[in-house]
Amino acid sequence: MxxxxxxxxxxxxxxxxxxxxxxxxGIPGGAILPAxxxxxxxxxxxxxxxxxxxxGHMAEGYAMATGRVxxxxxxxxxxxxxxITPLQNAKMDSTPLVAITGQVGTAAIGSDxxxxxxxxxxxxxxxxxxYLVTDADELPNVIHxxxxxxxxGRPGPVLVDIPKDVLNQPTHWYEPSLTGLPGYKPTREGHxxxxxxxxxxxxxxxxxxLYVGGGVINAGASTELAEFAVAVNAPVVxxxxxxxxxxxxxxxxxxxxxxxxxxxxxxxxQKADVLxxxxxxxxxxxxxxxxxxxxxxxxIHVDVDPAEIGKVRKAEVPIVGDARLILxxxxxxxxxxxxxxxxxxxxxxxxxLDSWRKSHPLSYDQDPDGPIKTQHFIERLHALTNGEAxxxxxxxxxxxxxxxxxxxxxxxxxxxxxxxxxxxxxxPAAIGAKAARPDDLVYALDGDGCFQMxxxxxxxxxxxxxxxxxxxxxxxxxxxxKQWQSLFYEGRISATSLGTxxxxxxxxxxxxxxxGLRVTHADQIDVTIxxxxxxxxxxxVVEVVTDPEEMCFPMIPAGGSNDDIxxxxxxx
Amino acid sequence: xxxxxxxxxxxxxxVLARVSAMFxxxxxxxxxxxxxxxxxxxxxxxxxxxxxPELEQLKKxxxxxxxxxxxxxxxxxxxxxxxxxxxxxxxxxxxxxxxGDTAGLFAARMIDLSPKSMTLEISGTPDHLASFxxxxxxxxxxxxxxxGRVAMKKKSDVSTSxxxxxxx
Ligand SMILES: Cc1ncc(C[n+]2csc(CCOP(=O)(O)OP(=O)(O)O)c2C)c(N)n1
Ligand SMILES: [Mg+2]
Numbered sequence: 001m002x003x004x005x006x007x008x009x010x011x012x013x014x015x016x017x018x019x020x021x022x023x024x025x026g027i028p029g030g031a032i033l034p035a036x037x038x039x040x041x042x043x044x045x046x047x048x049x050x051x052x053x054x055x056g057h058m059a060e061g062y063a064m065a066t067g068r069v070x071x072x073x074x075x076x077x078x079x080x081x082x083x084i085t086p087l088q089n090a091k092m093d094s095t096p097l098v099a100i101t102g103q104v105g106t107a108a109i110g111s112d113x114x115x116x117x118x119x120x121x122x123x124x125x126x127x128x129x130x131y132l133v134t135d136a137d138e139l140p141n142v143i144h145x146x147x148x149x150x151x152x153g154r155p156g157p158v159l160v161d162i163p164k165d166v167l168n169q170p171t172h173w174y175e176p177s178l179t180g181l182p183g184y185k186p187t188r189e190g191h192x193x194x195x196x197x198x199x200x201x202x203x204x205x206x207x208x209x210l211y212v213g214g215g216v217i218n219a220g221a222s223t224e225l226a227e228f229a230v231a232v233n234a235p236v237v238x239x240x241x242x243x244x245x246x247x248x249x250x251x252x253x254x255x256x257x258x259x260x261x262x263x264x265x266x267x268x269x270q271k272a273d274v275l276x277x278x279x280x281x282x283x284x285x286x287x288x289x290x291x292x293x294x295x296x297x298x299x300i301h302v303d304v305d306p307a308e309i310g311k312v313r314k315a316e317v318p319i320v321g322d323a324r325l326i327l328x329x330x331x332x333x334x335x336x337x338x339x340x341x342x343x344x345x346x347x348x349x350x351x352x353l354d355s356w357r358k359s360h361p362l363s364y365d366q367d368p369d370g371p372i373k374t375q376h377f378i379e380r381l382h383a384l385t386n387g388e389a390x391x392x393x394x395x396x397x398x399x400x401x402x403x404x405x406x407x408x409x410x411x412x413x414x415x416x417x418x419x420x421x422x423x424x425x426x427x428p429a430a431i432g433a434k435a436a437r438p439d440d441l442v443y444a445l446d447g448d449g450c451f452q453m454x455x456x457x458x459x460x461x462x463x464x465x466x467x468x469x470x471x472x473x474x475x476x477x478x479x480x481x482k483q484w485q486s487l488f489y490e491g492r493i494s495a496t497s498l499g500t501x502x503x504x505x506x507x508x509x510x511x512x513x514x515x516g517l518r519v520t521h522a523d524q525i526d527v528t529i530x531x532x533x534x535x536x537x538x539x540x541v542v543e544v545v546t547d548p549e550e551m552c553f554p555m556i557p558a559g560g561s562n563d564d565i566x567x568x569x570x571x572x
Numbered sequence: 573x574x575x576x577x578x579x580x581x582x583x584x585x586x587v588l589a590r591v592s593a594m595f596x597x598x599x600x601x602x603x604x605x606x607x608x609x610x611x612x613x614x615x616x617x618x619x620x621x622x623x624x625p626e627l628e629q630l631k632k633x634x635x636x637x638x639x640x641x642x643x644x645x646x647x648x649x650x651x652x653x654x655x656x657x658x659x660x661x662x663x664x665x666x667x668x669x670x671x672g673d674t675a676g677l678f679a680a681r682m683i684d685l686s687p688k689s690m691t692l693e694i695s696g697t698p699d700h701l702a703s704f705x706x707x708x709x710x711x712x713x714x715x716x717x718x719x720g721r722v723a724m725k726k727k728s729d730v731s732t733s734x735x736x737x738x739x740x
Contacts, residue, residue: 120586124593129638132585149638182582183641307632 008136008167009034012100013042015143015176021071023047023062023435024100025055029075030115031102034167047435047464052079054428054457056086056099061432063095064415065390065442067220069150070432073100077115080161081122085422088126090157092419093241094218096150097157098143099127105165106134119161128156134163136171144176153186154305155218186304190319190326198276198300198317199333205274207296207349208234211257211286214241214418215279215303221324222246222411225278228331233343235353237265239280241418244408254353255362258286259556260400263360264353266554266562271352272297279303279323282312283419292561302326360567362404364550371547372522374398374473378405378445380525381471384533389441390433392416394426394450396480397552398473402445424453430468431461441533444470448498449478455508461539462513469532469540476500476548483551487572500545509541518543574603575627576651576723579618579634580642583609587639591618594633600624604655606720615641619722646723653723657701658683660691662712671711678704689714 012035016024023045028036039046049055052074059070070090074083080101090097104113123130129149131142139162146158202208216225222245229236229252236246237257246253257265269275275297280286287293290312301308301315302323309318319326334340366376378401381389387407392415393399399416408414415433417425430444451472461468482496506516515535519528519542532540554565557572566572581587588607595602604621624630627645634643646653663671668690675682675692678700684691694704698721705713 121589124586124590125597130586181638183635184638305636307629307636311629311632 006170007034008133008139008162008169008171010038011136011139011171011173012143012162012167013038013044014173015140016044016071017042018140018176019069019143019147021069024071024073025049025058025062025432026073027052027055027075027079029079029102031076031104031164032073032079032100032167033075033102034164035073035100035102035162047431047460047466049428049460050456051454052082053085053424054431054454054460056083056097057089057422057425057428057454058432058435058457058460059097059099060086060090060093060095060425061392061415061429062436063090063097063432064429065412065433065436067218067412068436069096069098069147071098071100075102075115076104076119077117079115080117080119084122084126085420087123087157087159089417089420089422089425091126091128093417094155094214095157096155098146098150099157099159101159101161102167103132103161103163106163107165109163120159123159123161126157127159128154130159130161132161132163133166136166136169139171140174140176141180144178145180148178148181149184153184154215187306187320188304188322188325190302190321190329192329194317194319195326195329195333198319199330199337201274201298201300201317202232202234202276203334203337203344205234206346207268207272208232208274208276208346209268209272209297210234210236211239211269211275211277211280212236212242212245213239213278213280216242216245216323217411219279219304219323220411221279221327224324224327224331226250228327231331231334231340231343233346234276235268235350237261237269239283239286239418240403240416242280243403243406243414244411247409248407249409256403258283259288259558260404260552260554262362262404263554263565263567264356266556266565267356268353269294269297270562274298274300276300277302277315278327281308287312288556288560288562292563360554366522368522370522372519372525372544373550374475374544374546375401375405376522377471377473377525377544377546378402381443381445381529382406384526384529385441385443389413389443390415390430390437392426392430392433392442392444394446395421395423396447396449396478397475397483397550398445398447398479400480400552423447423450426450427454427468427470428457430470431457431466434461434466434468435464442468444468446470446472447479448472448474448476452498452503456512458509458512458514458539458541467536467539469542471542471544472505473544473546474500474505475546475550479548479550480552486551487569488557500548505541505543509539514539514541516541516543518545520545573623573625575622575624576646576648576653576721577620577622577627577631577634578644578646578723579620579640580610581616581618582639582641583614583616584639587616587637588618590637590639591620591634594637595620595622595630598630600630604720606722608722619720621721644725646725650726651723652726653697653721654695655698655701655721656693656695656719658691658693658717659705659708659713660684660689660715661708662688662714663690664688667711671708674704674707678707680704
C-alpha cells in the first residue's frame with residue numbers, strides 16, 4: 001500500500017489511480033487547484049486542453065477508442081459549464097466518462113461566489129448521474145461508484161463536483177466498496193424464454209434483418225455478432241454509431257441505414273418481416289417517419305437499457321441485457337436446435353438484396369479536372385492506409401460521406417458524434433483517441449465549419465506530442481445546412497457560407513505547431529496523403545479544397561417515410 | 573389520465589429534484605407530491621399523482637435514476653390513500669354550531685377559532701375531503717391548504733370503497 005494521503009485531493013488522485021486511470025484531460029483553475037498539486041507526483045498523465053469542451057471531447061475520444069472510462073477535470077463555474085456539451089454528447093452516445101469539477105468552498109455554495117455555478121444542477125440533465133461531495137471521507141467510494149456507473153449497464157457520463165474545502169480536507173484513503181447503490185442493478189443476462197422466442201421468430205423468418213447499434217460496440221460484441229449473423233444467415237445493417245461493429249466487406253453487410261444510409265440497408269428494413277435490434281435505439285435519423293418504419297416487421301429488441309424498449313417502437317420480443325451475452329445465448333440456442341450449416345438459405349431475400357445493391361449503389365462523380373469530391377478523398381485515404389486507421393468526424397456532409405465511403409472492418413475505428421451531432425467533435429476526439437492508442441494512425445476527417453469550432457486543440461496536440469492527422473474538407477461553408485437550404489428553401493442560402501480563403505489552413509496549422517498541407521486537385525490527392533502519413537513527429541493538417549456544390553445522397557427528408565429514398569435531388 | 577406512483581428512493585440530496593425534473597422535462601404535470609421517510613433507514617418514499625397518457629415509459633425513466641430503488645404504480649382499486657387538509661371556514665358565533673356539526677360528521681378537528689372563522693384539520697381519502705368541502709363551502713372558505721397524497725398498496729381484499737370515502 002502506498003502512503004496514506006492527507007487531503008481530499010490526495011484521496012482523489014489515489015482513487016483515480018485505483019480505478020486504473022492513465023490520463024486525464026483538463027484545465028486547472030481556482031476551485032480545482034488543490035487537485036492539480038498531487039497530480040504532479042502521480043503516474044497519471046495530464047493532458048492540458050485549450051478549452052474544456054476540448055478536454056471533454058478528448059476524454060470521449062479516449063473512451064470510444066478503448067472502451068475504458070475517459071476522464072476530464074476542470075475548475076468550477078466556466079470550467080464546468082464548458083463541459084456541458086461533451087457531457088450531453090457522451091450521454092447521447094452512451095460513452096463512459098467521469099468528469100471531475102472543482103466547486104467553490106462549501107460555505108460559499110449558493111452565495112453567487114466567484115466562479116460558482118450550480119454544476120450538479122446543470123449536470124442533472126446531461127449525465128447518467130452526478131455527485132456533490134461534501135465530505136472528503138466519501139471520496140474513495142464516490143469515485144469508485146462514479147466509474148462503476150459510467151462503465152456498466154448503459155455506459156454514460158458521471159460528474160463528480162468537489163468543493164475546494166473538501167479537496168483540502170484532511171482525510172484518509174481506504175479501499176472503496178460498492179455498497180451504496182441499492183437501486184442500480186443492470187440486467188446482463190437475457191431472459192431464456194425471450195431468447196427462445198427470438199430464435200423461433202428468426203428461424204421462421206423469410207426476410208430477417210439485424211439492425212445493429214452502438215450498444216454492440218460498447219458491449220464488445222462484434223465477434224459474437226459476426227458468428228450469429230452467419231449462424232442465422234441474416235443481413236446486417238449498422239447505424240451511424242455502429243459503423244465498424246460488423247465488417248463492411250462481409251457478404252451479409254448492408255451498410256448504414258437511415259437519413260443518409262444506403263438504399264439496400266434502409267430498404268431491407270422496410271421490407272423485413274423480422275427486425276432484430278441489437279443495442280440500437282430507433283433514433284429518428286434511422287426510422288424517418290416512425291409509423292412508416294419497418295411496417296411489416298416483428299421486432300426483437302435487445303438493449304441493456306430497459307427504457308429503450310418500447311420507447312419508439314413496440315417490441316414483440318423484448319430482451320434486456322448485455323448485447324454480447326445475449327448474442328452468445330442466441331447463438332447457443334440456434335446451435336442447440338440445428339447445425340450451423342443448416343441455416344435457412346433465404347435465397348429470394350438475398351437475391352432481392354443483391355439486386356438493390358446493384359441498382360442503387362453509393363455513387364459520386366470525380367471529374368479528374370474538376371473540384372475534389374470529399375467522397376473521393378475518403379476512398380483514396382482508405383486505399384492508401386489499407387483502412388487501418390481510427391477515423392473521427394465532425395458533423396455534416398463530410399461525416400455522412402465518411403460513414404458511407406469508409407469501409408470499416410473493426411470496432412472502435414470510427415469515432416463520431418451521433419446523437420447530439422456536435423460540430424467540433426472531430427479534432428479533440430482524435431486527440432483523445434491518439435493519446436489512448438499512440439501506435440495507431442488516427443485521422444480526423446473534418447468539415448471546415450466544424451474545424452473552426454475547436455481547431456485550437458491542435459495546439460494541445462502539438463505541445464503534448466500527440467501527432468494526429470486532420471483533413472479539413474473546405475467546401476466553403478456549412479455544407480449540410482446549405483444542402484437543406486438548396487433543397488427545401490428554394491436555394492436561398494442564408495448564413496451558411498464561410499468563404500474558402502480565410503483562414504489560410506496550412507498557415508494556421510503551422511502557427512499551431514503542426515505541418516500544414518493543401519490539396520486542390522484530384523491528381524494531387526495521393527501524394528498529399530502520402531506526405532501526411534510520412535510525418536510522425538507533429539500533427540498534420542491537410543486542407544482539402546472540395547466541391548462546394550456537392551450534395552449528400554441518398555437522403556430521406558426529415559420526417560419522411562423510409563420508403564421514399566431520394567438518390568439525388570431529382571427524386572425530391 | 574391520473575396515475576398514482578409510489579417511488580422508493582435513497583434519502584439523499586437532489587433525489588426529489590431528479591424525480592420531479594424527470595416529469596417536467598417531458599412536459600408532464602405533477603398533480604400532487606408527498607415525500608417522507610419510511611420505516612427503513614435511509615429510504616424515503618415519494619408518492620406522486622401525475623397526469624400522463626401512459627406510464628410505462630415514465631416508470632422506466634424513473635427506474636433509470638440511480639437513486640431510485642423501486643417504482644410502483646398504485647391501482648385505485650387496490651390502494652389506500654390519504655391526504656391532510658387544513659381549511660379555514662368563515663363562520664360567526666351563530667353559524668359555528670352547524671359548521672362544528674358538519675366537522676364532527678367528517679371527523680374533522682377544530683384547531684383554531686376566531687370570531688369570524690373556524691379552522692379545521694381533516695384527513696382521509698381524496699373523496700372524503702372533497703365531500704367535506706362540498707358541505708362547508710356554502711359558509712365560505714377563507715383559506716385552504718392540502719398535503720400531497722400518500723398511498724400504499726392494500727393487503728386485505730376488501731374493496732377500498734367499503735372502508736371509507738371510496739376511491740376516486
Ligand atoms: C455545435 C453545432 N452547431 C450547429 C450545428 C448545425 N449544423 C449541422 S451540420 C452544420 C454544418 C457543418 O459544416 P462543416 O463542418 O463545414 O461540414 P460540411 O457539411 O460542410 O461537410 C451545422 C452548422 C451543429 N450540428 N452543431
Ligand atoms: Mg463545410
